[in-house]
Amino acid sequence: MGVTWWWITGGVILHLTAYTAHQSPIMAGSTKSLAKGSPAPGPVPDGLIRAYLMRFCPFAQRAQLVLIAREINYEVVYVNTLNKPDWFFEKSPFGLVPAIETSEGQLIYESLIVCDYLDEVSPGKKLTPEDPFQKAQQRMLLEHFFKVENLVFKILGALKNNADTSALKAEFLKKLILFDEIVSKLNTPYVGGSSVSMADYMMWPIFERFSIFGVKDCLEKTPHLHQWYQLMLQDPAVKATFTKPEVQEGFFKLYLQGIPEAVDYGI
Numbered sequence: 001m002g003v004t005w006w007w008i009t010g011g012v013i014l015h016l017t018a019y020t021a022h023q024s025p026i027m028a029g030s031t032k033s034l035a036k037g038s039p040a041p042g043p044v045p046d047g048l049i050r051a052y053l054m055r056f057c058p059f060a061q062r063a064q065l066v067l068i069a070r071e072i073n074y075e076v077v078y079v080n081t082l083n084k085p086d087w088f089f090e091k092s093p094f095g096l097v098p099a100i101e102t103s104e105g106q107l108i109y110e111s112l113i114v115c116d117y118l119d120e121v122s123p124g125k126k127l128t129p130e131d132p133f134q135k136a137q138q139r140m141l142l143e144h145f146f147k148v149e150n151l152v153f154k155i156l157g158a159l160k161n162n163a164d165t166s167a168l169k170a171e172f173l174k175k176l177i178l179f180d181e182i183v184s185k186l187n188t189p190y191v192g193g194s195s196v197s198m199a200d201y202m203m204w205p206i207f208e209r210f211s212i213f214g215v216k217d218c219l220e221k222t223p224h225l226h227q228w229y230q231l232m233l234q235d236p237a238v239k240a241t242f243t244k245p246e247v248q249e250g251f252f253k254l255y256l257q258g259i260p261e262a263v264d265y266g267i
């Protein structure tokens with residue numbers, strides 16, 4: 001049986017699972033990410049899923065939210081995405097986190113695909129509705145959300161280039177207000193109904209980062225999303241993966257300067 005610890009390091013919470021029979025070698029207990037030159041991790045112990053993550057990556061957080069919400073036994077290998085080890089491309093061909101690996105050596109990458117896989121293989125109540133129409137509704141809602149997400153990444157691009165972000169932020173607010181109207185018509189506390197579901201978790205990591213993109217105040221103009229945001233803050237998986245804004249900001253400052261150590265900020 002596995003033993004699970006929760007470690008809180010500089011506001012970053014690590015969920016590490018060690019097996020008495022299969023104590024993971026360097027990675028699972030490692031607090032720093034693996035960078036270029038570091039040896040490839042060994043095989044994944046039986047009964048575990050290994051998640052290749054980066055602490056501050058919103059896409060990686062999606063995977064971690066699902067791993068936690070679905071109570072999956074997993075270990076984490078943190079990868080330095082700013083200075084990647086060569087072997088990482090064998091795990092994730094695009095060189096992106098998240099990716100997961102099973103003890104049979106199956107590899108799955110791209111956050112939405114990873115999350116669907118994790119939800120499908122785990123026993124118990126699924127995060128994605130079984131009903132085809134409800135499932136389609138969640139997917140359509142996410143398509144609307146991606147318009148908001150795309151603008152966040154445009155703002156990120158502008159910040160990287162030291163460009164003015166005011167026009168992009170104004171466009172972002174417009175899109176967020178439109179999205180708020182869509183969410184208001186759902187008339188449910190979570191976007192998929194009365195309990196948290198896959199779409200909520202796919203959206204959350206971007207909302208958690210609103211402050212680093214300088215758009216957190218937009219939530220004051222989007223009451224339904226603001227209410228949803230407050231509700232999501234109470235969710236156990238969100239609480240377990242939450243990174244304080246000041247820690248996010250510390251990472252982000254270094255990240256914008258292209259400093260590879262950014263990914264280990266706070267530890």
Ligand SMILES: N[C@@H](CCC(=O)N[C@@H](CS)C(=O)NCC(=O)O)C(=O)O
Pocket residue numbers: 054056057058059060081082095096097098109110111112
């Ligand atoms: N579409 C991918 C995006 C993942 C992604 O962009 N991850 C970033 C970290 S937040 C990464 O690994 N970047 C490394 C790189 O761009 O080389 C997904 O949804 O999983």
